[in-house]
Amino acid sequence: xxxxxxxxxxxxxxxxxxxxxxxxxxxxxxxxxxxxxxxxxxxxxxxxxxxxxxxxxxxxxxxxxxxxxxxxxxxxxxxxxxxxxxxxxxxxxxxxxxxxxxxxxxxxxxxxxxxxxxxxxxxxxxxxxxxxxxxxxxxxxxxxxxxxxxxxxxxxxxxxxxxxxxxxxxxxxxxxxxxxxxxxxxxxxxxxxxxxxxxxxxxxxxxxxxxxxxx
Amino acid sequence: xxxxxxxxxxxxxxxxxxxxxxxxxxxxxxxxxxxxxxxxxxxxxxxxxxxxxxxxxxxxxxxxxxxxxxxxxxxxxxxxxxxxxxxxxxxxxxxxxxxxxxxxxxxxxxxxxxxxxxxxxxxxxx
Numbered sequence: 001x002x003x004x005x006x007x008x009x010x011x012x013x014x015x016x017x018x019x020x021x022x023x024x025x026x027x028x029x030x031x032x033x034x035x036x037x038x039x040x041x042x043x044x045x046x047x048x049x050x051x052x053x054x055x056x057x058x059x060x061x062x063x064x065x066x067x068x069x070x071x072x073x074x075x076x077x078x079x080x081x082x083x084x085x086x087x088x089x090x091x092x093x094x095x096x097x098x099x100x101x102x103x104x105x106x107x108x109x110x111x112x113x114x115x116x117x118x119x120x121x122x123x124x125x126x127x128x129x130x131x132x133x134x135x136x137x138x139x140x141x142x143x144x145x146x147x148x149x150x151x152x153x154x155x156x157x158x159x160x161x162x163x164x165x166x167x168x169x170x171x172x173x174x175x176x177x178x179x180x181x182x183x184x185x186x187x188x189x190x191x192x193x194x195x196x197x198x199x200x201x202x203x204x205x206x207x208x209x210x211x212x213x214x215x
Numbered sequence: 216x217x218x219x220x221x222x223x224x225x226x227x228x229x230x231x232x233x234x235x236x237x238x239x240x241x242x243x244x245x246x247x248x249x250x251x252x253x254x255x256x257x258x259x260x261x262x263x264x265x266x267x268x269x270x271x272x273x274x275x276x277x278x279x280x281x282x283x284x285x286x287x288x289x290x291x292x293x294x295x296x297x298x299x300x301x302x303x304x305x306x307x308x309x310x311x312x313x314x315x316x317x318x319x320x321x322x323x324x325x326x327x328x329x330x331x332x333x334x335x336x337x338x339x340x341x
Contacts, residue, residue: 037298037305044309051313055320080257087249090290094242195290199283205253206279210260214268 032185039189043196046159050200053155054207057148061208062215065143070212073138075129079209082125083201086160089118090198097191105179108187112171115194119164126157149208156204159197166190237292245289252282 096111130150133139140150170190173183237245256275258264265271287293287306295303 037301040298040302041305044305047309048312048316051316055317058317058321059324076257076261080253083253083257087246087253090249090286091242091246094237094246094290095239098237098239098242192291195286198290199286202253202279202282202286206256206275210256210275211272213260214272 032182035185036188036192039192043192046196047200050152050155050203053148053152054203057152057208060144060148061212063144065145067143067146068136068138069145070209070215073133073136074209074212076209076213078125078129079205082122082129083205085118085122085125086198086201089115089122090195092118093191093194097187100179100184100187103179105174108179109171109174112167112174116164116167116171119160119167123157123160123164126153130154153204153208156197156200159193159200163190163193163197166193237289241289245285248285248289249282252278252285 092111092115096108096115099107099111133146138146140147167190170183170186173186177183256278259271259274263271265274293302293306297303
């Protein structure tokens, strides 16, 4: 557009001196063209949630209220097992994405199922750990350390839970409709979500578990 | 008008097939690096081989930072070109906020704890 055309419109059609600042023609945006960026911005906002919870744990993580501390509660072998489950689920999701790009429906489904099983294994181990701690009396109410611990690690666990629900949903979608463009886009979003959760877990096992054992 | 001179689909054509994905090789490299970068900090803490607590803490934080970058590159496929650079801009903004928030909270609350220790008589403060 040139300023000359705008000036023509204002002079002839509206008759006022006010120029037109709105665009009458909007060019076409294909469906989902900005989904990846929008989802990335969602993940960044999720990142802020975890950052706040990490800060709370950083501040309160040493307040045991004469209760059990990390050395009494944490079993690093279990944490290492948990970490490997999440790491393996990340690589198998990568394999699912590679199969998706090649358009192989059955391979995609198999790798998604394997990813889901690793996710469930992670959750089972975490629930086992939490229930063991609660059975020993190390409940969230016991101390500020335990409150912030359960909030931070529990929020991550909730994310993995909903990621697993989402994964099963997408498996049903792929089963019913195949690898259509919309399903590829959804799988791509879940891929970002899943790998993002693995990144958050790096922070959890480093700052909560490993640093906890050093305190 | 503009519609004649440029085809909107041509301008946005990149996005349709821009599902970011790596190759088998990049995924396996990322996985291998992650396994190593996870195993070393666990080994450092479980064996206590470094001796000093502070040294171990700094080492495992460094390994975590490197592993986060590895995940960003090999699993999340971050680069300066994705979404015209806006992904990286959003990430940079988030990192700045997170660093300010984390360091600020820890700094303020550490000093608050230190100055509010029991036995510190506030009535003698000027």
